[in-house]
Amino acid sequence: MAGPVMGYGPQPVLSCNRRTLGICMLRVALTGGIGSGKTAVSDYLETLGVMVLDADRYAHQVTAKGEDAVTEIANLLGPTVVDADGHLDRAAVRELVFADPKKRAALESIVHPRVRHEMNEAASRATGPYVIFSIPLLIETGQAGNFDRVVVVETARQLRAERVLERSGLDQQAFSSIDNAQASDTDRRNAATDLLNNDGSLDALHAQIDALHDRLTTLSREPAKTADY
Numbered sequence: 270m271a272g273p274v275m276g277y278g279p280q281p282v283l284s285c286n287r288r289t290l291g292i293c294m295l296r297v298a299l300t301g302g303i304g305s306g307k308t309a310v311s312d313y314l315e316t317l318g319v320m321v322l323d324a325d326r327y328a329h330q331v332t333a334k335g336e337d338a339v340t341e342i343a344n345l346l347g348p349t350v351v352d353a354d355g356h357l358d359r360a361a362v363r364e365l366v367f368a369d370p371k372k373r374a375a376l377e378s379i380v381h382p383r384v385r386h387e388m389n390e391a392a393s394r395a396t397g398p399y400v401i402f403s404i405p406l407l408i409e410t411g412q413a414g415n416f417d418r419v420v421v422v423e424t425a426r427q428l429r430a431e432r433v434l435e436r437s438g439l440d441q442q443a444f445s446s447i448d449n450a451q452a453s454d455t456d457r458r459n460a461a462t463d464l465l466n467n468d469g470s471l472d473a474l475h476a477q478i479d480a481l482h483d484r485l486t487t488l489s490r491e492p493a494k495t496a497d498y
Contacts, residue, residue: 271487272374284439293398293489293491294349294392294395294396294397294398294399294400294489295398295399295400295417295418295485295488295489296377296392296399296400296402296415296417296418296422297399297400297402297417297418297419297485298401298402298404298412298413298415298416298418298419298420299311299321299401299402299403299404299406299414299419299420299422300403300405300406300407300408300419300420300422300459301405301422301423301424301457301467302416302423302426302429302448302451302452302454302455303426303429303444303447303448303451304424304428304429304430304432304433304444305422305423305424305429305467306422306424306432306467306474307405307422308446309471309474310420310422310465310467310474310478311323311401311403313474313475313478314401316476317478317479317482318392318397318398318483319377319397319399319400319401320390320392320395320401320403321400321403322391322396322400322401322402322407323403324388324402324403324404324406325403326385326401327383327384327387327388327403328380328384329388330386331380331384332359332380332381333356333357334354334355334356334357334477335355336372338379338380338383339351339355339357341379342357342362342376342379342380345372345375345376346361346362346372347363347365349394349498350362350365362376367446367450372441381410382491384457388402395402398464398485398486398489398490399417399418399485399486399488399489400428401420402416404454405451406451407419407460408452408456408457408460409451409452413460416462417488418462418485418488419461419462419463420461420462420463420464420465421425421457421458421460421461421463421464421465422465422467422468423454423458423465423466423467424459424467424468425462425468426448428447428468429444429448429459430448441495453462463484465477465478465481465493
């Protein structure tokens with residue numbers, strides 16, 4: 270595959286919250302299923318000088334020891350999700366909310382606004398033509414419409430399973446449970462403006478990312494309206 274598929278899904282109106290020398294900083298979401306290769310994409314983009322904001326990292330940051338979110342989560346799920354040292358037991362939290370949509374939604378209402386705030390604060394300091402928001406559950410949480418572009422990393426399910434089982438120690442049942450709870454490939458494609466295929470080699474993926482980087486840099490010079498995440 271020579272380059273990313275462009276214009277795959279809806280084409281949002283370009284927006285930005287600042288201009289520097291005529292360049293609009295695009296807000297670009299990056300997403301994909303478990304094991305699709307989002308980290309490989311993010312890592313390579315960073316070598317190109319692109320700011321990458323990882324929602325998972327910020328979720329850990331806002332639920333670290335001493336953060337008020339930890340108290341709210343304990344009030345929601347019970348004191349057993351916090352250990353004696355005040356750290357959140359993330360495995361216990363996952364177990365309690367995974368099969369309970371109401372508790373999961375309540376947990377997200379605690380964590381997600383804080384994550385969005387921190388990511389927006391960091392993005393406001395960006396100086397490049399675009400900034401990447403890496404959000405694994407972008408589609409599931411209905412956030413795709415908040416971004417100028419949505420980049421989806423797509424990989425065959427069996428290949429994703431092999432990668433996850435090799436790197437994480439999860440078994441096939443655990444992978445399937447997580448994968449089945451996420452958006453379908455079709456849903457992600459429908460939201461995508463740009464599609465990266467990661468069924469091949471790392472070099473092939475990098476070639477697609479290079480083409481995407483050029484495209485986004487060009488798009489950043491188009492007229493835009495002010496908007497916020």
